[in-house]
Amino acid sequence: xxxxxxxxxxxxxxxxxxxxxxxxxxxxxxxxxxxxxxxxxxxxxxxxxxxxxxxxxxxxxxxxxxxxxxxxxxxxxxxxxxxxxxxxxxxxxxxxxxxxxxxxxxxxxxxxxxxxxxxxxxxxxxxxxxxxxxxxxxxxxxxxxxxxxxxxxxxxxxxxxxxxxxxxxxxxxxxxxxxxxxxxxxxxxxxxxxxxxxxxxxxxx
Amino acid sequence: xxxxxxxxxxxxxxxxxxxxxxxxxxxxxxxxxxxxxxxxxxxxxxxxxxxxxxxxxxxxxxxxxxxx
Ligand SMILES: [Zn+2]
Numbered sequence: 122x123x124x125x126x127x128x129x130x131x132x133x134x135x136x137x138x139x140x141x142x143x144x145x146x147x148x149x150x151x152x153x154x155x156x157x158x159x160x161x162x163x164x165x166x167x168x169x170x171x172x173x174x175x176x177x178x179x180x181x182x183x184x185x186x187x188x189x190x191x192x193x194x195x196x197x198x199x200x201x202x203x204x205x206x207x208x209x210x211x212x213x214x215x216x217x218x219x220x221x222x223x224x225x226x227x228x229x230x231x232x233x234x235x236x237x238x239x240x241x242x243x244x245x246x247x248x249x250x251x252x253x254x255x256x257x258x259x260x261x262x263x264x265x266x267x268x269x270x271x272x273x274x275x276x277x278x279x280x281x282x283x284x285x286x287x288x289x290x291x292x293x294x295x296x297x298x299x300x301x302x303x304x305x306x307x308x309x310x311x312x313x314x315x316x317x318x319x320x321x322x323x324x325x326x
Numbered sequence: 327x328x329x330x331x332x333x334x335x336x337x338x339x340x341x342x343x344x345x346x347x348x349x350x351x352x353x354x355x356x357x358x359x360x361x362x363x364x365x366x367x368x369x370x371x372x373x374x375x376x377x378x379x380x381x382x383x384x385x386x387x388x389x390x391x392x393x394x
Contacts, residue, residue, distance in 0.1 A: 163388055167387075167388065170387055201349065201350040202349035202350045202352070202353045203349075203353065206349045206352065206385070207349045209349075209388055209389075210348050210381070210385055213381060213384040213385055213388065214345065214381055216384070217377070217380050217381055221377070255328075259328070263331075275331065278376070279330045279331045280331065282376075284376065284377055285341075285375065285376065285377045286377055296341050296377060297340055297341045297342050300340065300341045300375055301340070303333070303374075304333065304338075304374070307331070307332055307333035307374075310332060311332055311335075314332075321332070321335075
């Protein structure tokens with residue numbers, strides 16, 4: 122299948138108009154107002170879609186922060202997508218971060234699986250028997266092959282479903298840094314399992 | 327579950343690269359193209375990173391609603 126990708130630096134007419142007006146001293150006020158309106162509508166749509174209830178304060182905050190980010194990064198927009206698609210990702214990120222944070226507000230973050238076995242077994246449809254050896258090796262790997270920080274991050278995100286940005290917030294780090302930690306932890310675990318003779322099949326779709 | 331713990335095999339983008347490429351990836355995806363050829367490593371990251379998968383789902387849903 123061949124896809125015609127928009128060539129960088131060649132903008133469609135509507136996108137070019139956005140970039141031109143936002144950067145123009147004459148037209149930028151009106152363009153910024155139009156953009157803000159678009160961001161706000163997108164934020165409200167997303168809050169509604171995620172059944173986040175009616176939080177118009179949250180929609181405004183997300184639109185505010187997204188607008189700031191977009192204007193600061195305007196010169197990095199190269200037309201790899203339509204301008205509005207590019208702009209939307211900023212406001213959707215802001216909404217997502219806020220909704221995840223709100224959902225975990227005041228909640229204890231489970232960093233360690235108290236009963237790792239129970240959790241692993243409960244999460245496996247096949248249940249106990251033939252998974253036994255593999256789960257034992259996995260549990261041992263989580264306990265012995267990882268650093269305490271790696272273990273904390275892996276257990277919180279993959280077993281306790283703590284959103285990565287919520288965890289980053291509590292630990293005073295960033296989503297990107299935590300994902301790197303998770304990535305390294307997974308790598309070590311897979312190596313541990315392979316060394317124990319467990320063939321990890323390629324995942325199926 | 328095991329997949330969730332062990333994550334995707336093979337090379338994958340970082341969260342920052344994922345955000346960088348998200349708009350392009352989604353447009354290729356929605357115009358019937360091959361997004362994984364357009365942005366290698368993205369699919370693996372979306373399988374491995376629940377937060378980026380959320381952001382991806384959000385953008386698809388918004389563009390779908392807009393085009394409906
Ligand atoms: Zn990510």
